[in-house]
Amino acid sequence: MEKVKVGIVGLGRLGRQHAENLAFRISGCELLAVCSVAAEEVEQVQKDWGIKYGYTQFDEMLQNQELDAIFISSPSNFHCEQIVKALNAGFHVFCEKPLGLYLEEALRVQEAVNQQKDKIFMLGFMRRYDKSYQYAKKKIEEGKIGEPIFIRCYGLDPAKAMDEFIQFAKSNYSGGLFLDMAIHDFDLARWYLGVEAKQVWAIGGAYAYPEFSEMNDAETGTALVKFENNKIGIFVAGRNCAHGYHIETEIIGTKGTLRIGTIPEKNRVTVFDEKGAIKECSDGFLERFEQAYLSEAEEFIACIRENRQPAVTVKDGVISTALGYACRESFETGKLVTVQS
Ligand code: NAI
Structure with missing residues (x-):
């Protein structure tokens, strides 16, 4: 097969990284088109990287018959509509998480994916492509920790990005803390424990930043989840x-424990100075998951070239969204919530 010709929508924090990977680091693909509502981003990327087509309207990009695949990295509130349009226009589709901001949107995407079974669809649960997370999965499959019965996940964004985040969150609904942040952890929990969530109790609050209460969201939150077979999750x-x-x-597990990222190290360097022995920490998702973002995009392109579906399915996205929503409902009502299945 010739190179897979890709058009990407969204050239923001993550979209630009995806675009760079598609343009320069994946041999089987060509980044032929870029799209963003911000015309200056489109112009800049086209100029810097020599990208043939640029659009400020997503629908116009979908008219381009030279493209094979659409890569979606726009804000979450556009995902559902853009996925459905791109699939119905005959393209293979990769989309950043989440599938949509509401369970109904995730189900709409699932329906569209199931109606276009000859098209490759992949959701950006990139942690499954991170080498450490894959290594842990292999250990579980080899039986090293026996039966996995408990998972504890921390997903914490850096405080230094707080001002930027609050500004963003005030003008864009992202689904709230549990859907936006913890969705990767929900997916990992299902992947590692091999069972589905049944009940959720979620609590949280705004401690240092009251703005979160005004937005009806939590700055920090915790969910205690009961999975099938009485397995336990703490998020x-x-x-x-x-x-x-x-x-x-x-x-x-019943015979051992695995921990991934206990100290969220920037790299393997320890700095020894007057403050002691310091392991600097990773300061953002682009740094921590650089390899995983590249590997998931490589897998998407390989799936198109080899005509096979990726291991991460639309159903994984729907189930994780349902769990995120159950957490949100529990956080808002204070009640124990049964997860929709
Ligand atoms: P961002 O706000 O930095 O960038 C959004 C981009 O989309 C900008 O280029 C903006 O101009 C463009 N855009 C906005 N509306 C558009 C429209 N209607 N049509 C075309 N372009 C439009 O957002 P960020 O942080 O890059 O996030 C993008 C998506 O990636 C979100 O859905 C987020 O949930 C997801 N994400 C996933 C991460 C992961 O670890 N897998 C990490 C960070 C974000």
């Missing part, structure tokens, strides 16, 4: 992590 999500971007996962 901590937050936006105010003083030491950086902290993504940590612990899986306890």
Whole structure:
């Protein structure tokens, strides 16, 4: 097969990284078109990287018959509509998480994906493509920790990005803390424990930043989840992590324990100075998951070239969204919530 010709929508924090990967780091593909409502972003990327087509209207990009695939990295409130349009226009589609901001949107996407079974669809649960997370999965499959029965996840955004985030959140609904932040952890929990969530109790609040209460959201929150077979999940999500971007996962099994990212190290360097021995921490998702973003995009392109569907399915997206919504409902009502299945 010739190179897969891709058009990307969204050239923001993550979209630009995806665009750079597609343009320069994946041999089987060509980034042929870029799209953003911000004309200056489109012009800049076209000029800097020599990208043939630029659009400020998503619908116009979909008219381009030279394209094979659409890569969606626009804000979450556009995902559902853009996925459905791109699939119905005959393209393979990769979309950043989440599938949509509401369970109904996720179900609409699922229906569209199921109606276009000859098209490749992939959702950006990139942690499944991170080398450490894959290594942990292999250990579980080899039986190293026995039966996994408990998972504890921390997903904490750096406090230094707080002003930017509050500004963003006031003008864009992102689904709230549990859907926006913890959705990766919900997916990992299902992947590692091999069972589905049944009941949720979620609590949280605004501690240092009252703005979160005004937005009816939590700055830091926790969900206690009961999974099938009485397995346990504890999820901590937050936006105010003083030491950086902290993504940590612990899986306890009947014969052992795995921990991933216990100290969210920037790299393997330890700085020894008058303050002591310092391991600097990762300061954002682009740094921590650089390899995973590239690997997931490579997999998407490989799936198109080899005509096979990726391991991450639209159903994974729907189920994780349902769990995110159950957490939101529990957080808002204070009640124990049964997860919709
Ligand atoms: P951002 O706000 O930095 O960038 C959004 C981009 O989309 C900008 O280029 C903007 O001009 C463009 N845009 C906005 N509305 C548009 C429209 N209607 N049509 C075309 N372009 C439009 O957002 P960010 O942080 O890059 O997030 C993008 C998506 O990626 C979100 O859905 C977010 O949930 C997801 N994300 C996933 C992460 C992960 O770890 N998998 C990490 C960060 C974000």
